Amino acid sequence: MDSASAPFDSALFPEGVKRCKFKWFLFWLAVLHGPLMVGVIAMLMCWGLALHVTYLNNNYPFGLWIAADLGIIALGAGAFFTGFLRYIVNIEELKNIVNYAVVIGVVCYAAAQGILGVDIGQPLRGWFIFWHANVHSMLTEVAFCITCYFMVLCIEYFPLILENRQINKLRFFHGMAHHLHGAMPTIAAVGVFLSFFHQGSLGGVPGVLYGRPFAYREGFLVWPWTFFLFILSAIACGPCFTILVTWITEKCAGKRLVKRNVIDILAKISGRLLVLYLVLKTLDTVYWVAIAGKAGAPLSSFYANQPFGYWVLITELGILGVIPAIILLNAKARQNENILIIACILNCTGIFMNRWIMTVQALAVPVMSFDKFISYRPNWVEYASTLMFVWLGAVVIMLSYRYLPIFPQEKELNPS
Amino acid sequence: MKLDRRTFIELAVGFSAGAGGGFMLTPVNWKLMDDMTIWSQELWPRYQLGGLKGRLPQQGKVTHADSVCNLCPGGCGITVRKVGDRATKIEGREGYPVNDGGICPLGAAGLQLLYGPWRIPSPLKRIGKRGSGNFEKISWDEAINKVVQKLGNLRQKGQSHTVACILGSDEGTVPRLFDRFLAAYGSPNFIRTASAEDTYELALGLMQGTTGSVGYDLERANFILSFGSGLIEGWGSPVRVIQAHSTWRSGDLKDRATVVQIEPRLSNTAAKADNWYPINPGTEAALALGLAHVIIKESLYNVDFIGKHTFGFEDWSDSSGKTYMGFKRLVRTEYTPEAVSKITGLPAKKILTLARAFAKAKRPVAVWGRGKGTVSGSLYECMAVHALNALTGNINKPGGVSARPQVATRSWPEVERDATAWSGSRRPRIDGAGSNRYPLTRYLPDRWSQVMNGGKAGAIQALLVHGADPYYTTLDSAAVAKAFEAIPFVVSFSTCLDETAYHADLILPNHHYLERWEDIPTPVGLQKPILGMLKPVVSPQFDTRHAGDVLMTIAKSMGGSVASAFPWDDYETLLKETMGDNWGTLEKAGYIVNEGYKPSAWSKAFGTPSGKFEFYITAFDQAGVKIGKDVGYLPHYEPVQPEGNPATYPLILIPTELMRLADGAVGNPPFCTKTLEETELKKNDLFVEVNPKTAADYGLSEGHHAMLETAKGKAKVLVHLFEGIMPGVIGIPKGLGHAAYDDYLAGKGVSANSLIGVVEDPVTGLSAAWGVRAKLTRV
Amino acid sequence: MSTTEEKEQTVAENEQEKGGDEQAAEVAPVKPGTWRFLIPIAAFALGFMSHFSLGWVILPPILYAEKQQPIDFSHKLHVDEVGDCEGCHYFREDGSFSGIPELENCAECHEEAMGEDPEEAKLITEYIEPGKEIPWLIYARQPQCVFFSHAAHVKMGEMDCAICHGPIGDSDHVRPYQYNRLTKYSRDIWGWNIAGLSKNGWAYLKQADNSGEIKIEHAARMKMDDCAECHMEKRGVHEACFVCHK
């Protein structure tokens, strides 16, 4: 890549890689700028005018925001699980994708915290959750672990920044990056400990509600079964999301970034975990029907009201559960890229649907016999403010891809 | 060291890092974070409070002041909790004989009317077109001079009889002051707004020859047969009846009272009743006479009372030998259970069981007065129901019905009338009451607008309105609006900007009931006379004056015999004098009860020409009432046809009265509007209740818009499918459809009065309309 | 850079500074030109000191504003004249505490001037004659969400007023009312020291040691933690929220 035609900021690119012209980069940033601004307006409306701008109401205190929150963090589990596999289980090949998993993790956890910032009624008092923490509440545990794990992810993301070609020239930063790499296994261990808890306690959020027979689960000690199911589903789906985003990035960049065998390892592991999850999930469903029946709520009452019919149960476990599991277990199917991506998409939508069910449908099912069924639909403010963090994430990924050495195998795969 | 790029970066990064670190270790930004949180906790709500200049409600010395609630004729005693000089809560008054501590939703929301933006701050003069609602402030003297000048030259031109007053009641010192003013001024047109009281007074007058309004001893009754009365939905004195209802529901099951509700719709009363018998609307009289048939046939009636103290029960012949049909033969021949079942739609078997249960009960009482008793109703229907009480002999007895007088007060000196006053007073009334067409009725509140629209446009030149909202509460709103257009000078004494004040030319705002002295007559339906006293709990909040004082100032500044009719120098001295020796207790305790009052024994109770309870009304001839057929002298079923021909209007629309929706002279405060169900009001659209079968026939579905049309008007409403209403009948709540007040009430829903017209009772001329034929089409 | 990264960086900078001093001593004499690393450290120290002092010295006084009481009331004079406190600060029969007396209490004696003190003249002309309530600035006014029962503390807890309000009964002048500009809370409530550390609220008046048998040097701070601590100490119980909140 001769210097004449190279974009003027090429000095910042990682060694030996080509990036598009700077004006194209600005163009795509501008394109993303549009929906981002819409999201910012929606957020400011929520903060400025109070939360009546949404379609939330007293029957639906939780809506798209909380469901998206849980979903995004479940998808962000790719970061901690890939980190766990790379640094603790020591699968060497994964070092090519762990950097990108960390970037995705930072984006997801920033999005989750951002959404919580918009969702709560008094954002100025958000720090009360730390200052006056109620240690028995699942949400406190979630808040603590999300903020701590976000710090861990930032520390894992930090060396990537330091390895930028220009910054790396400063000796101190170079040394810092080098030693942080050395300490990465311990950081990843702390990350795994934190993520294990908050993925679980996100499951605990609906699971402990014994006032809602639909959501309530018995459990082990203080943790309801959904605690463990959420962890399992998160690590089953996290890697798939990482594969999906990597595929999207490759499509946008128009070049191969990661070798197929790395993708294959992740897919195989998540396939096995997905099967384990499906088995445990069906067991839990059967057990749940029993205890809910004991509390006087027959299974039919949970699915008596449209649009939450029985199809919900079938799609979640069936279409979005069994099909991706079959694809991910079958080696030949995993080779075919299109089928793999379809499996990843199904898996991710399955997890999102599970989170939506455990939060929004849990509130939709009437509990008192004279309760009326009321349906809920998010409005544009909720969509825009949730997607804003997705666009923000896209901007962060674009910047990281352009200036930071995320993909070690990129140079190898695209010899100039 | 030259300042190259690298050192500059190092300096900048180093300095900013140091600054950040340094500032982090100081308490300032943590304190600002804490202070911003406090800003969101305490300062934020302050800015939402306009009036208190951002200060949250302040503590102060807590005092309690007793008074009486004046928001409906129920007359409940209230205790107002005050912090400093601010009234903060209205509660029911413990030990008050009417309500003993309980309060209704309207009474509890009274402070919203005291402090709310609806209050009229000072005398207002209309500047825009009538109904545009823009007024300008004027001083009291200027306002009073305008009235004096207007009434003065009307009197000079000999048109004193064209002045009319419309008031909510004719008992109590202020209404009698208005009556006295009209007598001294020279106009017969004192009109009281419509209520079931009008018809009941006539029925008692004709059948028992007594004056005074009806009193039900509900507390001690053990079988309550209610013909469409909303007993626990605001009928009579609401809290007192609800407390009576609680006594019926107390004690062990076997000796609890039985409540039977006769109504085409499952109202709250019908739901709480032991039995609900849905009958075709408007056929209550037929059912009453059907029950009478069974009671007489099986001779379950009180032989002692019927034998010795009634007239016209058996056939009789007068001195000239002409024989007349008695009540017994009429009922036995024409109101057999089968015939009545055909009319009312109630199975004959149920009529039999109901009649036997009613007659066999120890202290049965039959209650009349549809809904909250705001519609006059048909005279014969009232007489038919009252006849049932006569059959069981439950008149002037514990648990029964009686005509109850008011607490005696000192009478006022006679009015010396000058020539104009004398001639004016003897002119015929605008509404035709007391004319030879309607000799018996004293007021015809629904008729004056018909008369004015029917050719006598200039009949009323000046109208004074106090304690009433005729523009809203009179049936057939379109006709009333047209009549109001024809009145050149309308004066309203209202406290709040209600419908009449909104269309008035001049508003002379009265004190709020918590800011003034006034006597409150016995509440509707109470069985013992009681006199309550409004006591000022807070100092007047706005530039308002007592209506009594204003009227006396007007009279005095008119001079002549009008001035001399008001010897008292202000209202308080008038009140003290009128109360006489009761004033001491009234000022202290706030009420007077004739504990010793007992209705007189049968022998002395009846002032009818025959000296007995009359089934056959002899008073008709003496009063010159032209009755066509012989049966017209006896209580009989005369169907009141609702307006509109059945072909174009297949359904029947009946007004329903909700406990949580004030439909009288007072607008519904925001708190009460907030309690309305989701199936009654949605945003600004009113729900009408329709039976699912009827809705299916007309393609209507729950929660969707429909066009409701009657002969009198059209309105877009929402449909609520309600199993509890009779197929073919539509129920529309009364109380909404205001144009006045403000966004908290204006523009919400439709006024039922704009859809229902007046159907005159042939004998009394009062409006006997219980509904109207209607059409409901999908929009 | 989000605050978290800044924190790491500053931590790194701190290291640099600490590391730099010890290292410089024993490592081999450094080649010339390596003193360059002192530039960022000097810049850091400059930034640190400037903002540190900004935070502790310059900003706090600006955060608090000061107002004078409408009248310079002397408790000592009134206690000597009237003889007891219950004349103005008493319990009503429903157990509520009257707090600051209303104008009618003052008007009982001060219908006409009883001395030639200009403050009393001001009281009469500006307040008693027009009948306007005196807009006292209450040092101990709690926020709107707090329910404080004097009856519980004085009657049941047998606490002396001075414990919370300090020896105001012996004061001859009223001290200026200092309040937080942002939250409008009196400084007595939220703590004199900007860091919220409790400090002697009364010291500002530099009151001479008085002879009263209660040896209270200063008013206790009346913040939530103090009430809770005292309750834990005195009643040994962890109070439910609604005991003090409303």
Next chain:
Amino acid sequence: MFPFAFEWVPEATRYVFMGSLYAVLISLIIILHYCAIRAFLDMICKKDDHNSHH
């Protein structure tokens, strides 16, 4: 949040919960300090062996 705060209730869950929180925070701080010191030392004494494994 802190043991000296008045809301601190000496119960097991609180110790475990807050204990693990402080443990995580302290471990992160230690890791960062360790890397910073090592990087600083490398920068200062300019050992030349460090650029072998780039």
Next chain:
Amino acid sequence: MKEVHHKADEHHGAHEKTYKYGMVVDLDKCTGCGACMVACMAENNLSFRKDNSDRLRSNLWMRVYKISNGRPFPDTDISFIPRPCQHCEGEGHHHTPCVSVCPATATDYSHETGIVSQVYTRCFGCRYCMAACPYHVRVFNWWDPTWPKGMEKYLNPDVSVRMRGVVEKCSFCYHRYQRAKNKAYAEGRRELHEDEYQTACTQACPAGAITFGDLKNPEHKVHKLKKSRYAFRLLEKLGTNPKIYYVSTRDWGRKAGEVYAGEEPKGVTHVTHA
């Protein structure tokens, strides 16, 4: 941190008598008039809006539900259930559903009175407690509460005025308990008599359908009333252990307490005799 010498002796608060305040609502007497709703709004400074018809966003602390036996004309029957906060105590290992989930301890169960408190200055509006409560008792301030000019004069200083973005709920008129304790302290005693602390809805109810008192204290009326044969509680099977007992001679009425079973409750028409 600060040295304070207390003159008073160091007696630790004698462990005061504890109460378990609860309510018995006689659904036969309740006429559905709504006086309890309005009295509650007036007593507790509840805000109102120009359009309150959307019940999903209107903040009612006491809400009267209208229930029907679901049968066609003419056997239809309706009844009313006034539903304040149930102040659940929880049973066994179940704590009060909303208190156990609040992340910032803005709500807590007082063992001295059995009342679930809600502190509006600490709640930051995460609404998790609203998801936990099966009775829909907790309502959220979706708007900034405002009062038309002049109406804020009637606000009660004993109850804090809430702001947007916080959850609020019935407090059993706790400020009346505080007031009663104040009066008791002034008279030198700690225990409260039955009539000294009554909630605004109990006092306002024209039908006398609501009885309020200490469920543990045999002298209080509620202690006996809750043992009635016709008494039931809402969602008893879930183990929330609520403190509001409802009494109804209508058997279809008593089915209202059961958990939602998918369709409208069926019941025999209520006929006693005649």
